[in-house]
Amino acid sequence: MQVNRSRENLEAAGITVVGIGFSPQPQLDALAKELGLHFPLHADTARDWYRALAFPPGRWRAVLAPRILRRYAVGLLHGEGLPLSRTDLRQLGAGALLRQTEIVQAWVTDESERRPSIAQLIHAAGGASNHR
Numbered sequence: 447m448q449v450n451r452s453r454e455n456l457e458a459a460g461i462t463v464v465g466i467g468f469s470p471q472p473q474l475d476a477l478a479k480e481l482g483l484h485f486p487l488h489a490d491t492a493r494d495w496y497r498a499l500a501f502p503p504g505r506w507r508a509v510l511a512p513r514i515l516r517r518y519a520v521g522l523l524h525g526e527g528l529p530l531s532r533t534d535l536r537q538l539g540a541g542a543l544l545r546q547t548e549i550v551q552a553w554v555t556d557e558s559e560r561r562p563s564i565a566q567l568i569h570a571a572g573g574a575s576n577h578r
Contacts, residue, residue, distance in 0.1 A: 459568040501540040
């Protein structure tokens with residue numbers, strides 16, 4: 447995970463990474479441990495953050511995209527279960543860079559290639575830190 451690998455660069459830029467998920471906290475804790483995350487995951491089962499940031503639900507065509515279905519099929523062929531979540535299925539690919547209560551940058555995308563790069567986030571944070 448790019449954010450995890452870039453922890454030192456993000457911290458040097460004054461960025462604190464926090465993950466928000468809609469699953470209950472015990473599931474998020476298990477996920478963080480499984481992925482070896484260096485940042486906390488917090489449960490927002492009521493989806494208050496998504497509403498506050500005005501993020502829309504993910505599109506069904508993204509959830510059922512051929513690349514996603516192909517990933518599921520390969521997993522099934524290797525004896526893995528389907529990674530379906532009843533709490534998080536359509537809340538895909540959103541994030542925000544905040545300073546206090548100000549949104550510095552926000553993005554909603556179903557494709558990881560369209561998310562801002564670490565360099566872009568650091569640049570945005572550097573621009574924001576000049577206005578503290």
